[in-house]
Amino acid sequence: MKTSLWIIIMIVIAFLGFMMGYALPPFMEVGFGQGGDVTQGGTVSEEELEKQYQQMYQEGDTGATTE
Amino acid sequence: MEIVVPKKNKIWAFVIVGFFVLISIATYAEHEYYVYLQAYLWFGFIYGMCLQYGRFCFASAFRDLFAVGVPRMVVGIMIATILFGFTSAFVNATGWSTFHPAPTGIHVVIAGTIFGVGMVFAGGCASGSLYKTGEGNGVALLVVLSISLTQSTFVDIGGWFNKLVPASWAASAASKGLPDVINVSDGWIDQYLAGYVWNQPVLRFAEMLGMKTDSVSGAFLGNLVVGVTIPALLILIWVYFFWVRKNYAKRVLKERNSVSIKDHIAGFWGMITSSKRTALAGLFLGVACGLQMFVIEGLRMKFGVKNAGTLLHRLGFDYGLSAKGTVFDPGYWYVTTQEAQWVGWVFQKLGWNHMDNIFFGWVNGLPNPAFNPADWMSVALIGGAAVMALLSNEFKFKRPTMELAVWAIAGGFFMGIGSRLALGCNIGGFFVRAANGDPAGWLFGLGMIGGAFIGVKFFNWWTERKMAKEMAVLDLEL
Secondary structure, three states, X not given: OHHHHHHHHHHHHHHHHHHHHHHHHHHHHHOOXXXXXXXXXXXXXXXXXXXXXXXXXXXXXXXXXXX | OOOOOOHHHHHHHHHHHHHHHHHHHHHHHHOOOHHHHHHHHHHHHHHHHHHHHHOOOHHHHHHHHHHHOOOHHHHHHHHHHHHHHHHHHHHHHHOOOOOOOOEOOHHHHXXXXXXXXXXXXXXXXXXXXXXXXXXXXXXXXXXXXXHHHHHHHHOOOOHHHHHHOOHHHHHHHHOOOOOHHHOOOOOHHHHHHHHOHHHOOEOOHHHHOOOOOOOHHHHHHHHHHHHHHHHHHHHHHHHHHHHHHHHHHHHHHHHOOOOOHHHHHHHXXXXXXXXXXXXXXXXXXXXXXXXXXXXXXHHHHHHOOOXXXXXXXXXXXXXXXXXXXXXXXXXXXXOHHHHHHHHHHHHHHHOOOOOOOHHHHHHHOOOOHHHOHHHHHHHHHHHHHHHHHHHOOOOOOEOOXXXXXXXXXXXXXXXXXXXXXXXXXXXXXXXXXXXXXXXXXXXXXXXXXXXXXHHHHHHHHHHXXXXXXXXXXHHHHO
């Protein structure tokens, strides 16, 4: 039991490490204790997206465009 | 003693882990945005392992305490809350916490009471039912289904129920300027949310004491010490005073003539250290919960988003995003909202419009469960619990009896109602909120304890009545 469990724990740690690798650099760049607006990039700004969806709803479209 | 685990169990455990690994690799190969969903997946997996290892169940905790006077699980949960509070304080102090406090009011206590009754009837809380489902427990699966169905129906119920809405709520809700498509004047929950809940104060202990949550003093002194540790210690003292003190004093009096304060401190410490397994699970849960907040916030910065809805939109999945383009993306451990989304999505597909209410249409959306971040967390939680159960030889398919099925459905119904009224369950409504210095968490906890007490008393009355009837039949037959 112990060996199997340890293998699984190592797999979980590996994935956590991978995700930490993704998540930590932005903190390093912005700095800890500097909480604020997280949006810095992206193809469509969230405000634009919100407007777009509200518009869609007003027109009666529930957004079922890709399924 | 080493547990002998059948080879079949080990193979199944690795099949489950392999499935999640495969999903992670395949989706990452498709697009790196899927890392965001994978974060939910792997933290869910950890929660499942910890819950199963620690038998972490709020229903068992209060049922054991009120019915048979065993405080072990309640003590473990309180210790876990303090430990999670510590990691939360650290995250909050950095200013990058994903946590949002909830509106505080009497409604949270009422909701907690309804939830507490439900969890005792069901024999498992919201998170407990999920991990027990992972152990192969059919009753727990029924509870999960009942919670899901109740919530998704409750949030969209209108018609005659609109007559039960106070005029002040209706007027306040109408003044919130929600888009016409939400149709806020039709729906009890819509008017409850926009007309009452949104008007309640949003507080944290740090702010109540004149500190800032995202400062070291606010996070550690205001939230952790005053908002988490002191209330948790008060509950522990209450448990010791009413359930442990007498027996401990009896033991001491066998050796000496009197019991001193020092003895009681030793007894109190003994009570705390007797819950090692639950406390250890709580420690890992606390660390994982805090770490998830960090990872999700880091990923949001990395991808330049505030909500997973934007990522789904970029990936080309528009279906079921809310009117604001959002989906349910709490950034930390949550249980019941995604369960409501499962059933809500099915209803939506079957033609019952669920997107005209605040819960789905304005806030959480109804994305395809296959791309719903919080769903990944819950499915992985069940998987993590299954892996742990398989490796400790505790996995077993259990079919519910008719009687247990009725209790499960009834319990799930009450938990579903309580969750939606409080905007969270024993995890999102109590554990996460209390650990983050939100007084709404403790108010929900108070209600939940009261509800569990009522539930236990009702359950005992019902069982005694049933046994008396059966005995009477036996007497007649004899």
